[in-house]
Amino acid sequence: MLEITNLHAKVGDREILKGLTLSVKAGEVAAIMGPNGAGKSTLAHVLAGREGYEVTAGSATFEGADLLALEPNARAAAGLFLGFQYPVEIPGVSNLLFLRTALNAQRKLRGEAEISGAEFLKRVREESAVLGLDMEMLKRGVNVGFSGGEKKRNEAFQLGILQPKFALLDETDSGLDIDALRIVSEGINRFRSPERAVLLITHYQRLLDHVKPDVVHVLAGGRIVETGGPDLALRLEAQGYEGIAA
Numbered sequence: 001m002l003e004i005t006n007l008h009a010k011v012g013d014r015e016i017l018k019g020l021t022l023s024v025k026a027g028e029v030a031a032i033m034g035p036n037g038a039g040k041s042t043l044a045h046v047l048a049g050r051e052g053y054e055v056t057a058g059s060a061t062f063e064g065a066d067l068l069a070l071e072p073n074a075r076a077a078a079g080l081f082l083g084f085q086y087p088v089e090i091p092g093v094s095n096l097l098f099l100r101t102a103l104n105a106q107r108k109l110r111g112e113a114e115i116s117g118a119e120f121l122k123r124v125r126e127e128s129a130v131l132g133l134d135m136e137m138l139k140r141g142v143n144v145g146f147s148g149g150e151k152k153r154n155e156a157f158q159l160g161i162l163q164p165k166f167a168l169l170d171e172t173d174s175g176l177d178i179d180a181l182r183i184v185s186e187g188i189n190r191f192r193s194p195e196r197a198v199l200l201i202t203h204y205q206r207l208l209d210h211v212k213p214d215v216v217h218v219l220a221g222g223r224i225v226e227t228g229g230p231d232l233a234l235r236l237e238a239q240g241y242e243g244i245a246a
């Protein structure tokens, strides 16, 4: 589904991704772990098409199409979703208006009809119930006044509403209390399907206790340096990154 080959990318003058190769298949849940500053969020931003991140070599294709040639909104319409490590607040734009507008903009680019008010509301009710977000909160400005954990739950809510094909989740587990971690994990597990894929950037094995990954990659020094099964995450938890070649 996602094929990244020898990707090099820089921010300003600094090369962060240094020949990263990674493949994620449909149906797969893959985790990316790695030391602070290794380039995990940079990878997420490059894939989403954030400004200021320059790809200098390599390729990334999504379902066979050149992802890097697409504008960010076209990447979203193609089915790519990024859950931010640091969700932003958008005062004056309610969560529900934001999501309905985003969903319809994506549907329009795909040549689909707008979602009906009734269907949108049904999706909102279902997803907010799973994630424990009440309707009053969702009428407030996007993330405005949300606690750190509520912001992360809201990322999972957006995932449930937009129903993309590929979820790239950048530390969606950080800042969650024990119950919220279980709730957000449930949201991610509900999203799992043979047609979709998930790439979880995380520092903690505890998320992977709830969302069992098929594969675990280690990103260090701007490259994937090791790939294994769920046991790799357990080994890292026990041993740290010492001995991992950067």
Ligand SMILES: Nc1ncnc2c1ncn2[C@@H]1O[C@H](COP(=O)(O)OP(=O)(O)OP(=O)(O)O)[C@@H](O)[C@H]1O
Residues within 6 Å of the ligand: 011, 012, 014, 016, 034, 035, 036, 037, 038, 039, 040, 041, 042, 043
């Ligand atoms: N705008 C920028 N200008 C200069 N350096 C940057 C910029 N953005 C990121 N970097 C650097 O790129 C490196 C990789 O950052 P990135 O956020 O991708 O790491 P990460 O693996 O996600 O780390 P963490 O686990 O701490 O979240 C870091 O050393 C960071 O300081």
